[in-house]
Amino acid sequence: MAVWGIGVSVYFVAVIFRTSLGVAGLDAADRFHVNASALSTFSILQLLVYAGMQIPVGLLVDRLGTKKVLTLGVVLFTAGQLGFAFSPSYGTALASRALLGCGDAMTFISVLRLGTRWFPARRGPLVAQLAGLAGMAGNLVSTLVLARLLHGIGWTPAFAGSSLAGVVVLVLLLLFLKDHPEGHEPEPFPHQGAAYVRRQIAASWREPGTRLGLWVHFTTQFPAMVFLLLWGLPFLVEAQGLSRAVAGELLTLVVLSNMVVGLVYGQVVARHHEARLPLALGTVGATALLWAATLACPGERAPMWLLIVLCVVLGSCGPASMLGFDFARPANPPERQGTASGITNMGGFVASMTTLFAVGVLLDATDDNYTVAFSSVFVLQAIGVSQILRLRGRAARRERERLVASRVETVHVPA
Numbered sequence: 001m002a003v004w005g006i007g008v009s010v011y012f013v014a015v016i017f018r019t020s021l022g023v024a025g026l027d028a029a030d031r032f033h034v035n036a037s038a039l040s041t042f043s044i045l046q047l048l049v050y051a052g053m054q055i056p057v058g059l060l061v062d063r064l065g066t067k068k069v070l071t072l073g074v075v076l077f078t079a080g081q082l083g084f085a086f087s088p089s090y091g092t093a094l095a096s097r098a099l100l101g102c103g104d105a106m107t108f109i110s111v112l113r114l115g116t117r118w119f120p121a122r123r124g125p126l127v128a129q130l131a132g133l134a135g136m137a138g139n140l141v142s143t144l145v146l147a148r149l150l151h152g153i154g155w156t157p158a159f160a161g162s163s164l165a166g167v168v169v170l171v172l173l174l175l176f177l178k179d180h181p182e183g184h185e186p187e188p189f190p191h192q193g194a195a196y197v198r199r200q201i202a203a204s205w206r207e208p209g210t211r212l213g214l215w216v217h218f219t220t221q222f223p224a225m226v227f228l229l230l231w232g233l234p235f236l237v238e239a240q241g242l243s244r245a246v247a248g249e250l251l252t253l254v255v256l257s258n259m260v261v262g263l264v265y266g267q268v269v270a271r272h273h274e275a276r277l278p279l280a281l282g283t284v285g286a287t288a289l290l291w292a293a294t295l296a297c298p299g300e301r302a303p304m305w306l307l308i309v310l311c312v313v314l315g316s317c318g319p320a321s322m323l324g325f326d327f328a329r330p331a332n333p334p335e336r337q338g339t340a341s342g343i344t345n346m347g348g349f350v351a352s353m354t355t356l357f358a359v360g361v362l363l364d365a366t367d368d369n370y371t372v373a374f375s376s377v378f379v380l381q382a383i384g385v386s387q388i389l390r391l392r393g394r395a396a397r398r399e400r401e402r403l404v405a406s407r408v409e410t411v412h413v414p415a
Contacts, residue, residue: 257315
């Protein structure tokens, strides 16, 4: 548990750095003199690098193990955060966010792999949700602590000071992290260059559970990610007329809701495996309904009670996205877990990147009409739901076949 906790602490710091722009979006626009589209490019580039790294990182985790990949990740995201603190121009700031995204990409898949090595398979859903919970705690620190530092001591001291957290977890990682318990070393399996890579990716992709996991992650994660990562604060301040303090409290509510719902979803799925898809689709439906009610609300501003309910429901998006890994995990053997998790994890970040770009472009094209800009959320939700419904039957049949086969093997194992 302590070893896994070190891995989770790395992810915790990575999320602080990842979401730090969410509380600094308006400050970044002023600092670098950019419009909405250029501002969204920060997060888009960061997520583009993150999403593009998922399959390579999954392969690296399968091949090199957790400790080496996490170590590289910490070095990269800490350098990115420090570079962002001292960036004198828009271009260097972009490069720093890209470096941060590269290091961030190496954390969550590694933590998932660490969980499969240190905990029994039946606890997989709860372990994944707890890892996500740690990430939301990092988001909470970003929202509460970094935002105050930013407005208290200024841009450079706040971002440079936060980078010290990366140094701390790097030391803990190097001193105490182990890939697996003593006496439980995984069996070595051959690696054959490009042929091995192609086989790993192709075998994982052929499994309907992997593809279903990707689309569940795609459809559920991005509404909250877009809100927390960049556009939530401008929407609440500029479109809803709230003060930064009140807007920050609503962003905090999203994070707190995420933490509570994550514990509930983890317990429910651990006890009732068949609840995965209803929970995912229910979250998508509730999110679409609340966004529609908020954007279509008569008058220029939505009532506070509706914004509160919206933020509570957005808090369920993160836990729902973790359900994607619960479809991919049983569909793949241990030696493909990193690759399958990488494919799954691409989903939500591709959707987030697409929506971040769409919102920025639409805001510039419509003179900051947030109703039109945020309507892009519904398009991606519709695409994702259609793919989930298309794949659910095949994934369920394949999972039942694997379960029956494993039971038969268990019965015929000699005493």
